[in-house]
Every structure is written in structure tokens, then in C-alpha cells.
Amino acid sequence: MQGIPNQNKTLSYEALLKKAKDLGLRRLETTVLRFPSARAGYAVCSATLEADDGSIYREVASVPAVSSSGETQARAVECACIRAKVHVLEAFTGLKCKLDAPAPAQRHVGEATLAPIQSRKAPEPVPDEACSECGAPLTYGHYEFSTRMFKRPLCAACQINTAASR
Ligand SMILES: [Zn+2]
Numbered sequence: 001m002q003g004i005p006n007q008n009k010t011l012s013y014e015a016l017l018k019k020a021k022d023l024g025l026r027r028l029e030t031t032v033l034r035f036p037s038a039r040a041g042y043a044v045c046s047a048t049l050e051a052d053d054g055s056i057y058r059e060v061a062s063v064p065a066v067s068s069s070g071e072t073q074a075r076a077v078e079c080a081c082i083r084a085k086v087h088v089l090e091a092f093t094g095l096k097c098k099l100d101a102p103a104p105a106q107r108h109v110g111e112a113t114l115a116p117i118q119s120r121k122a123p124e125p126v127p128d129e130a131c132s133e134c135g136a137p138l139t140y141g142h143y144e145f146s147t148r149m150f151k152r153p154l155c156a157a158c159q160i161n162t163a164a165s166r
Pocket of ligand 1: 134
């Protein structure tokens with residue numbers, strides 16, 4: 001079972017993680033460096049990757065929390081952790097990951113003061129329903145369930161992975 005067909009040279013998060021394991025990924029950890037607060041509404045996470053040959057990679061990612069609700073803040077933390085992991089996996093493998101830009105809570109129109117982040121964003125607008133891990137399209141049921149359970153949209157496979165890794 002070789003060669004997942006992928007358009008461009010971007011991989012899903014899962015494919016990237018698998019690739020990294022093939023290349024000798026030993027350990028992948030994330031640390032929350034900052035929780036969003038009223039004063040600084042963004043989350044910062046770092047990811048540390050240790051390879052079999054002992055080399056260490058470390059990347060940091062920050063994600064703004066668009067509102068001060070606990071749910072939004074928790075989601076910003078999750079997103080920052082995922083982004084940090086993607087960055088460190090990209091640095092390790094030399095490959096690019098297609099990560100859907102986490103859709104900030106846009107339900108409340110009129111509070112659209114979200115400054116664009118410097119880090120790269122998904123090339124095209126992503127519907128809320130896409131899986132935040134691998135970008136797979138979601139049914140509304142999965143979307144609703146996973147955002148309630150995991151604070152972010154996840155497909156069935158990623159829900160299982162996420163649940164298993166806790
Ligand atoms: Zn997924």
C-alpha cells in the first residue's frame with residue numbers, strides 16, 4: 001500500500017504524520033505556552049519533535065482567539081497546538097501539509113475584527129464543515145458532534161485518533 005494520490009505536494013496531517021514516522025519520528029509533544037486572556041487574545045503552543053537519531057525540532061505557533069468565550073479560547077489553543085505540530089512535522093519531513101485554516105467562530109457577524117495572521121493560510125476559503133486535522137469534508141452530524149466533543153471539526157477517523165491519543 002504505497003502512494004496516497006495527492007494533488008500538489010501537500011499532504012494531509014495524517015499522511016504527514018505517517019511520513020514522519022517512516023522517517024524515524026520518535027516523539028511528538030505539544031506544550032501550551034500561553035492561554036488566551038482578556039489582555040492578549042491569542043494562544044501560543046510549541047511542538048517538540050524528537051527523531052530516532054536524537055535530533056530535536058521545535059516550532060511555535062500562535063492563533064488568535066476571536067472572542068473571549070471559553071470555547072473560542074479553548075479552540076484557539078487546540079488550533080495553535082495543531083499548527084505547531086504541523087510546522088514541526090514539515091520541518092522534519094521537508095514536506096508541506098495541507099491544513100485547513102481553522103475557521104474562527106464567524107457566527108456572530110459584525111465582530112469581524114480578526115487581523116490576518118502572518119502565517120500561511122489555506123489557499124481557498126474552507127467551509128466550517130471540513131475536518132480540522134485532515135481536511136476531509138464532514139457531514140453536519142460529525143461537525144456538530146466533534147465541535148462539541150473536541151472543540152473543533154473532525155472527521156470520524158480523526159475523532160477516533162483524537163480520542164485515542166488522550
Ligand atoms: Zn480528519
